[in-house]
Each structure stands twice: as structure tokens, then as C-alpha cells.
Amino acid sequence: MNIHHLSRYNPYHQGNNPAFDHVSGMLLSFKKGEAKSIPFWLSRVEKKITELVGNKPFYVATVPSSTKGKHHPGFKQLIPKLSQKFDVLNDKGNLIKRDESIDKLAAGGNRAIEVHVNSLSVPTPASNKKPVVLLDDVTTTGNSMKAAISKLERAGYTVVAAIALGKTS
Numbered sequence: 001m002n003i004h005h006l007s008r009y010n011p012y013h014q015g016n017n018p019a020f021d022h023v024s025g026m027l028l029s030f031k032k033g034e035a036k037s038i039p040f041w042l043s044r045v046e047k048k049i050t051e052l053v054g055n056k057p058f059y060v061a062t063v064p065s066s067t068k069g070k071h072h073p074g075f076k077q078l079i080p081k082l083s084q085k086f087d088v089l090n091d092k093g094n095l096i097k098r099d100e101s102i103d104k105l106a107a108g109g110n111r112a113i114e115v116h117v118n119s120l121s122v123p124t125p126a127s128n129k130k131p132v133v134l135l136d137d138v139t140t141t142g143n144s145m146k147a148a149i150s151k152l153e154r155a156g157y158t159v160v161a162a163i164a165l166g167k168t169s
Helices: 022-032 037-053 073-085 113-119 143-154
Strands: 003-005 059-062 130-139 157-168
Touching (some): 022 130, 059 073
Parallel strands (some): 003 157
16 A cells, blocks of 8 residues: 655754745644644645545545544544545544554654554444545654554455655655
8 A cells, every 4th residue: 555645744843944844834733733724735635535536435544643542633624624525434533543652753752563553443343345545644654554554454444545644854
């Protein structure tokens, strides 16, 4: 499964990164759930889903935060808007959950795929290989997305698209 990246993400580094640009700023705004970022990312995500999935119905899943029980506020706003254009079969909840917190990756946490596999679960198994579009805000190694794909597929889903808003430079 290819992970599709919609942009390059240049981390802020407390304002000390000269490569930090408008797109990276919009990604930070999205992570905070700021309204101005939603239309910016919505158009890009819609275009990629149309390219990869077309108009077929699908479930949506997001790679959970590193903190158990924490939700991405940007995705909470984005997914209902995707449901207005696409036939999203679960616009109210995520298929994947984080069972235990892991060290924040941006702060130097362990990026090994096993860390993600061991801390993620899919509470509602599927039958008949239900199609899923998997979303993440930022990837670096891609291991969190790979672990999520593995967990979803073991639970009976088929990941038809894996899309990250940004890839760390």
C-alpha cells in the first residue's frame, strides 16, 4: 500500500526553522483544529480521494494521536465535510483507537512499527473486506500508518487509500 503525501511538512522548531512555510503553518493550524485550515486541506483531500477511490462508498479512519483518548480536532471537522461530497459510511467515529499512550514522536518517541502495532486496536471488526480511506496528519517514517493498515486489514477491512496531509522533510 502506497502512502500518498499531499505536501512537505517543515517542522516549526519554536520558530527556528527557516524552511517553515505557509503549507507547514496550515498543517499546524489543522492539528490545532483552527477553522481557517479546514477548507485548505479539504480541497486537497477531496482531490486525492477522487483520484484514488472515485465515487465508491468507503469508511474513513485516522491514525490516532500518540495520547490515548486524544482526538485530532482537525479531522473531527474535516470528516463530516468529506461526507457531504462522498459516501462516507462512518462519519461519526474512528475505526482505530490507541489503547495506550506512546511517547510523542515529534519529541523523540520510538518510531518503531512494533510500538504502534502494540498500542493500536480496531474495536469493531468488519466482514466482507469493507473499504477504508486512512488519513494521518504528518508522517515521517510512515510506520504509524503501516501499523494502522495492518490492524485494519487484520480486522477485516481493506485499505483502499492511505493519505497523509504532510511528510516531514
